[in-house]
Amino acid sequence: MIVNYSSSSSEEEAERDDASPAQKRTKPDSETRGEHMDHGSLQKRDTLTRLPLPESVREMFRESEEQWTDNSEEEHGGRLRSFQHERGNWATYVYFPYDPEEGFLELLDDIMVAAGAHGIPLTLCEEFHISISKTVVLRHHWIQPFVQSIRTGLTTFRKFFCLADKLRVYCNAEKTRTFLGMEISIGKTQLLEVIKIVDLTMNEFNLNTFYKDPSFHVSLAWCVGDHTERLKRTCLSELQGFVDRHEDGPFHIQLNCSEVRCKSGNKVFQFPLE
Numbered sequence: 001m002i003v004n005y006s007s008s009s010s011e012e013e014a015e016r017d018d019a020s021p022a023q024k025r026t027k028p029d030s031e032t033r034g035e036h037m038d039h040g041s042l043q044k045r046d047t048l049t050r051l052p053l054p055e056s057v058r059e060m061f062r063e064s065e066e067q068w069t070d071n072s073e074e075e076h077g078g079r080l081r082s083f084q085h086e087r088g089n090w091a092t093y094v095y096f097p098y099d100p101e102e103g104f105l106e107l108l109d110d111i112m113v114a115a116g117a118h119g120i121p122l123t124l125c126e127e128f129h130i131s132i133s134k135t136v137v138l139r140h141h142w143i144q145p146f147v148q149s150i151r152t153g154l155t156t157f158r159k160f161f162c163l164a165d166k167l168r169v170y171c172n173a174e175k176t177r178t179f180l181g182m183e184i185s186i187g188k189t190q191l192l193e194v195i196k197i198v199d200l201t202m203n204e205f206n207l208n209t210f211y212k213d214p215s216f217h218v219s220l221a222w223c224v225g226d227h228t229e230r231l232k233r234t235c236l237s238e239l240q241g242f243v244d245r246h247e248d249g250p251f252h253i254q255l256n257c258s259e260v261r262c263k264s265g266n267k268v269f270q271f272p273l274e
Contacts, residue, residue, distance in 0.1 A: 088140050090265040094133035094150065094198050096162070096191075096257045098218050107251055108220055110242045111180070115221075118235045122180060122221035130162065130184065130216055130255065132191060133198050136207040138264055147262055147269045149204055153197040159258040159273040162187030164218055165250065167240050175226040180239070181217035182253050191216050194260065218253055 112122045138146055163186040170179040184191065192214075199209040243251045260271040 090138045090140060090143060090267075091135055092138045092143075092146070092262065092264040093131060093135045094260060094262045095129040095131050096255065097259065097261055098128040098130065098253065098255050100128060101254065103246065103248065103251065104253070107242060107246060111239050112221055114238055114242065115180070115231070115235055120223060120227055120231060120235070122223050124221050125219050128218050128220070129261075130191065130218055130257075132195050132260070133202065133210055134208050136202065138205075138207075142205060143264050143267070146201060146205060147264075149201040150198060150260070150262060151269075151271055153200060154194075154260060154271050154273065157194065157197065157273050159256070160187055160190040162191070162216075162253075162255040162257055164253040164255070165243065167220075167236060167243060168215065168217060169228050169231045169236060170215070170217065170219070171226050171228045177222050177224060178227040178231065179219045179222045180231065181219045182243075184216035184218075187255075187257065188216055190257070218255070 108124060112124065115122045162184050164182040164184045166183045166185065168181055168183045170181055171177070172179075195210045195214070202209045258273055260273065262269045262271070
């Protein structure tokens with residue numbers, strides 16, 4: 001059998017010639033462009049039309065690109081974290097700051113020397129304050145709304161006065177650190193009212209609220225481990241003697257609660273009271 005291909009080829013050419021202008025125009029654009037534009041041209045066009053990523057957006061994810069090694073022995077004096085550190089997680093707490101008055105640090109020196117003589121090496125706290133929240137973890141993008149919520153709640157709260165005069169021993173929930181603190185005796189009612197406001201924000205963000213029956217205090221010094229009973233048994237009364245027999249009379253921590261602060265990571269936010 002002999003097959004004549006020329007006739008079929010002629011028919012196909014005729015059909016293409018008879019195609020309407022509309023049909024000819026419906027040829028895919030990609031094919032048309034492909035005939036006239038090489039790969040280099042496409043790449044150049046893509047580069048020209050792509051907008052740069054804003055710096056603010058890049059900063060949001062910079063933390064996740066960094067590696068973190070937590071050395072508790074070298075960086076935290078042997079202290080253990082209550083929760084594992086992760087990039088993007090910010091340890092946060094709310095407090096009233098205390099600026100040491102005259103004679104306070106000299107008193108602490110006497111107390112620490114006396115405790116050391118009983119084999120309890122105390123380390124001076126880096127800052128002094130009254131805690132009005134537990135330490136909680138905030139994601140970075142929660143910080144601003146969290147702070148704004150507390151600021152709004154404290155809008156009409158008035159400043160007040162606190163006084164502390166009795167030493168007490170405290171230990172954290174994990175039993176990894178023992179604290180020597182001075183307990184608040186005047187101002188507890190107002191502190192409880194502030195905590196109600198802070199706890200509303202904690203509930204809003206599904207975070208732990210403050211203790212049900214808190215012992216408000218200013219932490220003075222600390223040591224690693226649970227030495228609660230040892231401190232109470234061996235030298236607490238002796239240390240209280242330094243407070244009661246201070247050269248200018250019984251020593252009192254006098255704290256003017258005129259500003260609430262919130263510390264989140266390395267950021268500190270201030271909320272002045274009326």
